[in-house]
Structures are given as C-alpha cells and as structure tokens.
Amino acid sequence: MKIAQYASKNRMLVAVDCIIFGFDGTELKLLLIKRGFEPEKGRWSLMGGLMKRDETIDHAASRVLKELTGLENVYMEQLCTFGEVERDPVDRTLSVLYSSLIDINRYTQQINQDYHAEWFPLKKLPSLIFDHRDMVTLAQQKLRYKAAFHPIVFELLPEKFTLPQLQHLYEGIFDTLMDKRNFSRKVLSTGLLVKQKDKERTSSKRGAFYYKLDKRKYQTKFNAFLNFIPNPDSLR
Amino acid sequence: MKIAQYASKNRMLVAVDCIIFGFDGTELKLLLIKRGFEPEKGRWSLMGGLMKRDETIDHAASRVLKELTGLENVYMEQLCTFGEVERDPVDRTLSVLYSSLIDINRYTQQINQDYHAEWFPLKKLPSLIFDHRDMVTLAQQKLRYKAAFHPIVFELLPEKFTLPQLQHLYEGIFDTLMDKRNFSRKVLSTGLLVKQKDKERTSSKRGAFYYKLDKRKYQTKFNAFLNFIPNPDSLR
DNA sequence: GATTTAAATGTCGTGCAGACAATTTATCAA
C-alpha cells in the first residue's frame, strides 16, 4: 500500500472542547451548553466544535468559544488531547481540551440571553455527553495544580475584589477552609495586590476593602510560587 | 453543505512524536533518529509516526516508540498537541507530543545496534526537522516543572545509584549547582531512598554508597512535594 | 446607644532552607 493511501485511510476528525470556569463570589461554576443536534441532542455538553484544516488548534478553540458564547480574549490554555477509539460514537474524532477562566459577572447576562448556555455549580453538574465528565475532572485537577503555584485565580475575579472573596475562591478551588489571618498575610506578602480606598458593602456590615491586581507585577511574578497548597496530595 | 461533506473535508493526519530523555551519570541526553524518508530525509528528528484510526493516542505513542527503538514499558506522558497550519509541509498534520524518561545504560547498546538512533547531549543538539526544536524546549520546561515537585527523576536512573549521581541529575535538569550537604539532607529526609552496603568505585577514590528507591513509598508519595526548586522563575 | 455581624490585625513556637567547613575513606605515588 502506498503512503498516500495509507495516510488518507487514517485521516481523522479533530474537535476542540472548552471548559469554562467562572466564580460568582461564593462558588466555582462551569458553563455548559445544551447540545442542539444529534447524537445526544438535548443533553448537556462542553463548548465544542470541529477544527478546520486551515486553522491552528488555538484558533479553533477561540473560534468555537466565540461562536457558542460570544466570549473573546479570555484566558485559555490547552490541557490535553483525548483519543479513545470509541469516544465519539459517530465518527473517529480526537478532542483537544482547552480550559478557560473568566469573570462570571462580566458576561453572564449576555451569555444567557444570546446563547443557550448555563452556569452550573461544580458540585452539582448534570450528566454530560461522551467523555466530557472525564474532561471536567482533569481540568479541575489542572486548575488546582496551577493555582497552587501561579496567581491565575485573578482571571476569575473582577477588576476590584475583596480579600474575603479571594479567600472564598481559593477555598472553592481546593475544597478546603483556610485561616483568615494566615491567608491575608500570605497573599499580601506577594506584593501583587493594591489596596483601594472604597469598600464592598453588600455582604457585611463593616464592609471589606477592595483590592486591585498589580498587573505589571502579575506579569513578571507569574512564575514565582505562592505555595497555596492546603493539601499537596490533592494535586496532580 | 452537508455535515458529512464538511467533516470529510476537514479530516487530518495525526502524528505522535516522542521525546526521550536519558541520563548517563553526568549529563542529560536526548535520543534522536535519522529520518529515513522524504521530505527532510537524512536530518535528525524525534521518534515520530502517524497514528492509526483504530488505536488510541497512547497506543500510537507506545507503538511508534517500540518500532523505532525497541523500547517498551517506559515512563511516558502526553505533553501537548502541536497544530500550526504549516508545521508539516507535505500534509496537514497535527502532532501529539509525548515525553519519556529512561535509564540510558539499560538500552543504549541495543538502540545503537538495531536502530539508527543516537544520544545527543541536551546542550549540543543538531538541527531538527519541522517544529521539533520547539517540542524539545517545551519538554525540557515540563520536565523541570515536574521534577521540582515529584520524584520522577528516578525514572532516569538505574536501580542502584549514588547520591552524587542523583545530585548531578538534578543539576543537569535545572542547569544549576547545588550544595552537597543541603542536597543530601533534603533528599534523605523524603524517606524514599534505601542505603545499600556496596559502593560505586569508578568515579572516585573513596567510593560512594549505592542507594535504591523504595518503590512502595515512591508510589504513595509521588504527589508529595520535594521542593527542589533552585530558581522558581525558571519553571513553566 | 446597645447589639450584631463580619473584617482586620498580632504573637508565638516550630521546622525547614540556605550558607558554610572540617573530617573521613580509599587510592595512588613516592
């Protein structure tokens, strides 16, 4: 058999699937979409679509995300490629998984109106199609891993946020509770936060000061470690 | 246009490429192969091959590695998928990159005889085809990252090894020098090493005691952190 | 002005990390 024949016989479809994490100030959430076509029409799914021959994988991921949610210019990262033989019952399809972190409040109205996407608490996900549940599990592990050493959590927060909010976010990601005093000491010692003069007043009587991220330091210190590891064994 | 047409138009070839790290007691090395077919025939390349429709990606990676080097049952890990449009000049081809760690002395003769593969010091690599140079750079970063937190370096060592060897390995991976006293204190404190009664005598007059890895503890403690980070900023 | 709720702040003890030097073991040569 010639090489060309061999090759064409082994061509495959490649999909991209996007996991989108959001944080509403209390809870970690995932954005899912109701599948609009067969097979598995009507069930919940990650944002996915087929990659085209004339685009890069990263481009396909951005395009799919834009088409299905309207989201643009968000934090995106390639995680892993899934390739079990029977993962897609219709056709032989690989899937390259991407993970996104977004500020939930910035987009949630837009997403709900224009697209049939919905936020689900990470702890109360509906049943998902194909191997999407495995993808979520893996993405969650990778988020933990990365958040333990890099300040990526700020991608999930609005421009202004409070220390209690930040702590709740870490507690959500690591599914644990932290000590307020030790937490603020550690997070402030990074020098990444700039205290504001105004307060957030809805969730407490006293009100909590807002902070902003020092974006210059965020860039330069991204690879410095924060060591926010409540339990090292939980990381992969 | 029908979905089926759309789909078939966008089918692609998928390759797997394997990066194989080895350690000879002094230096980190990479196993390369001389490409035996056009295009780029005669130039150096990673171990690569096309994936088949009826196998998983992991299977393809193991198969390719076996076919090209005879290696089996070695540490392998999927790193990332490359998909620049023009990365392969002949056909639209994605490449899923894998990284392997092996004990160089265990296989090196066999590899040299039966296959046209050769070890190169990581610091003196020849020019590589396609985007393989980028792949190596990425794999090296990932190796650093992982070695900083997990005891994977033992995959690169023979069953019996000395502390100086282990230290040289870390120094090679992180491209730095470490203090002997602090190093042995830290590495022994993990409890992963078992001191042997015999010594290695070729590389010094006094001789250095052999150690073995406690494989049971290696399994259970794999996700515990060693914190061998000479310079956090060098990690990705 | 008393009560309530959550934010903000400080101390102490332990353990690990990094800087640093002297001793021991075995080989080799005179």
Added chain:
DNA sequence: TTGATAAATTGTCTGCACGACATTTAAATC
C-alpha cells in the same frame, strides 16, 4: 610504609515562613 590526593560524608547556626490561635474594630440594624 608513608604521604599526598580526591571525593564522599557529616554538622551547626541563622533566619524566615508557616501554622495555630483570639481580640479588637468598623459599620449597620434595631
């Protein structure tokens, strides 16, 4: 036999980061 050599082995001290832990302060509500 002895002395020189080369590398492995071992120990101390200091400072800092971490974890455990309780009280005070600010603002709203009644």
